[in-house]
Amino acid sequence: MNETVLIILAGAVLTYLTRIGGDIVLSRFDNIHPRVEAGLNAVPAAVLTTLVAPAIMNGGVPELAAMFVAGLVSLRAGLMTMFSAGAAVLIALRYLLG
Amino acid sequence: MSDHVKTEFWQGFRHGLPVAVTALPFAVLFGTLAVENGLSVGEAVLMSAVVFAGASQMVGIELFGQHIAPWMIVFSIFAVNFRHVLYSAAVGRHTRHWTLWQKAVGFFFLVDPQYAETERKAASGARVGFVWYLGVAIPLYILWVACGWLGAEFGRLIPDTYALGLDYLLPIYFLGMVLDFRKRPLWTPVVLTSGVASSIAYAYVGSPWHVSIGAAAGILLAAMLAPAGAKPAAAREEA
Numbered sequence: 001m002n003e004t005v006l007i008i009l010a011g012a013v014l015t016y017l018t019r020i021g022g023d024i025v026l027s028r029f030d031n032i033h034p035r036v037e038a039g040l041n042a043v044p045a046a047v048l049t050t051l052v053a054p055a056i057m058n059g060g061v062p063e064l065a066a067m068f069v070a071g072l073v074s075l076r077a078g079l080m081t082m083f084s085a086g087a088a089v090l091i092a093l094r095y096l097l098g
Numbered sequence: 099m100s101d102h103v104k105t106e107f108w109q110g111f112r113h114g115l116p117v118a119v120t121a122l123p124f125a126v127l128f129g130t131l132a133v134e135n136g137l138s139v140g141e142a143v144l145m146s147a148v149v150f151a152g153a154s155q156m157v158g159i160e161l162f163g164q165h166i167a168p169w170m171i172v173f174s175i176f177a178v179n180f181r182h183v184l185y186s187a188a189v190g191r192h193t194r195h196w197t198l199w200q201k202a203v204g205f206f207f208l209v210d211p212q213y214a215e216t217e218r219k220a221a222s223g224a225r226v227g228f229v230w231y232l233g234v235a236i237p238l239y240i241l242w243v244a245c246g247w248l249g250a251e252f253g254r255l256i257p258d259t260y261a262l263g264l265d266y267l268l269p270i271y272f273l274g275m276v277l278d279f280r281k282r283p284l285w286t287p288v289v290l291t292s293g294v295a296s297s298i299a300y301a302y303v304g305s306p307w308h309v310s311i312g313a314a315a316g317i318l319l320a321a322m323l324a325p326a327g328a329k330p331a332a333a334r335e336e337a
Binding site for chain 1: 116119120137141144145148149150151153154158162168171172175176179180181182183184185186187188189190191193194201202205206208210213214217260261262263266267268269270271272273274275276277278279280282283284285288289291292293295296297300301305308309311312313314315316317318319320321322323324325
């Protein structure tokens with residue numbers, strides 16, 4: 001096996017451990033403390049925000065406009081609609097400004 | 099299979115398929131970028147099949163192209179995926195009735211959209227069945243691996259990935275998911291805190307640490323702001 005395959009397999013094992021680990025560790029507790037539960041409820045928004053922030057920091061006009069429009073659309077429509085709207089703005093502005 | 103089991107599977111499938119379709123551009127993009135960064139088609143497909151985590155796969159192939167120490171690449175994949183520990187703990191509250199084997203298999207598929215769909219199902223008051231869960235997971239998994247392969251095999255035929263905005267679709271998708279959770283308690287302070295903390299970490303510590311640092315800041319804030327006495331039972335309400 002070459003090094004690349006070993007890296008991929010090691011990454012896969014560690015990823016699997018993260019997916020099974022939270023349940024194995026937390027299922028040992030009968031009562032989840034309210035602060036822990038509040039923390040858990042904050043997980044998705046907190047993590048996903050960190051994936052958006054650098055993209056906004058590094059974005060130019062087409063990227064920021066796409067984010068803005070997608071954000072507006074998402075207040076009224078579903079994920080696929082907002083996603084398509086953002087992509088359309090991005091492609092159009094990159095074409096016009098690029 | 100009994101009719102009941104089939105019905106439950108197809109109910110999950112109907113939730114999973116649209117999400118899987120949304121993820122298709124990213125699967126194709128991953129395959130394309132993986133081959134451009136020196137992976138073989140087989141290695142790219144293997145990575146989609148065994149790691150099965152989009153953002154970490156993207157980070158991984160970016161580092162493959164830079165001749166970084168192997169353990170650093172493995173650790174970066176781990177860092178990006180560390181949030182799954184928290185998904186696992188959260189979903190585990192709804193899967194107490196699963197057998198050990200069901201858990202061992204089911205948690206392999208616990209990616210971001212799988213987590214979101216499972217929380218949404220639990221928030222609706224319904225029982226999170228293993229068959230329903232697999233119904234969501236299977237279209238996601240098959241399309242993710244298959245389209246990763248397509249991207250690796252045919253990605254070079256895409257004339258100009260920049261013009262198509264392929265590099266920026268992922269952040270737009272993540273923004274949509276952030277906004278999808280906006281009805282949760284403490285959403286605004288959590289998002290502001292994580293946003294600011296991850297921006298600072300991105301500028302001064304570097305990627306991929308901004309993910310762990312930014313997320314930890316928002317989660318800690320939520321834990322601190324939570325009323326310590328009362329159990330926030332309504333906290334699972336979904337957007």
